[in-house]
């Protein structure tokens with residue numbers, strides 16, 4: 001028999017366990033664990049702090065904390081990641097959507113012409129494709145990825161949100177898209193160099209797919225290939241945007257300039273004032 005424990009007491013215990021295990025943001029994460037598993041809002045965590053946790057929940061919560069202490073990201077533990085106004089099913093075969101990508105989605109939603117055809121290169125769990133399609137019901141989005149596990153999960157997400165305006169295709173960049181032309185191409189492709197990859201946290205390196213993160217040639221090999229072939233898949237006036245690492249802006253801009261096919265090339269910063277995107281038009 002275990003002693004009864006209240007919501008408030010357990011919150012403190014979990015926070016201490018996570019802190020002891022070297023988990024950053026133990027405060028927020030302990031709250032998130034209880035909110036998700038007990039289906040409580042943040043306000044209810046405080047107002048229900050004297051409530052006793054049922055035994056069957058205690059076992060589940062212990063297992064969640066054990067997994068988190070092995071540095072498994074909470075999104076994989078819960079199978080769910082929030083992004084803009086929707087959430088995505090996620091599993092170890094796909095990258096967990098990152099908040100900085102929201103800026104890219106907002107820009108496309110603002111700029112894509114009515115009824116636009118949009119391509120999301122390296123769609124992962126469907127992050128960009130499905131969010132744009134959700135926010136802009138008038139557009140048609142094609143999400144491509146080379147990874148079968150990623151496409152399977154993107155398909156589950158498309159079904160979850162009933163987004164009939166999204167097509168998902170297995171393709172190495174544009175290889176399966178011959179004859180197609182798009183008004184807007186979004187590309188959040190792998191951009192981390194092999195050296196940087198070794199420095200990533202255990203959460204990322206031990207759990208997220210390497211194929212989604214790492215690329216040769218200082219992280220630029222896949223983006224560079226996409227820059228070379230994208231003009232053949234863009235409509236006149238078509239736009240393109242790449243998500244990049246903070247030190248890659250000038251290099252990516254340079255690759256685009258060197259093709260002589262792009263105009264209005266811009267390096268765009270994220271909320272932390274780091275270079276995060278390079279955008280351009282077909283010139």
Ligand SMILES: C[S@@+](CC[C@H](N)C(=O)[O-])C[C@H]1O[C@@H](n2cnc3c(N)ncnc32)[C@H](O)[C@@H]1O
Pocket residue numbers: 094095096097098101121122123124125126127128144145146147150171172173188189190191211212213222
């Ligand atoms: C950084 S993740 C981005 C996932 C998603 N777009 C997001 O923003 O959360 C990069 C994605 O590109 C895919 N990828 C890598 N190389 C690719 C290639 N040559 N062609 C198509 N997709 C590729 C990976 O499988 C992965 O899903």
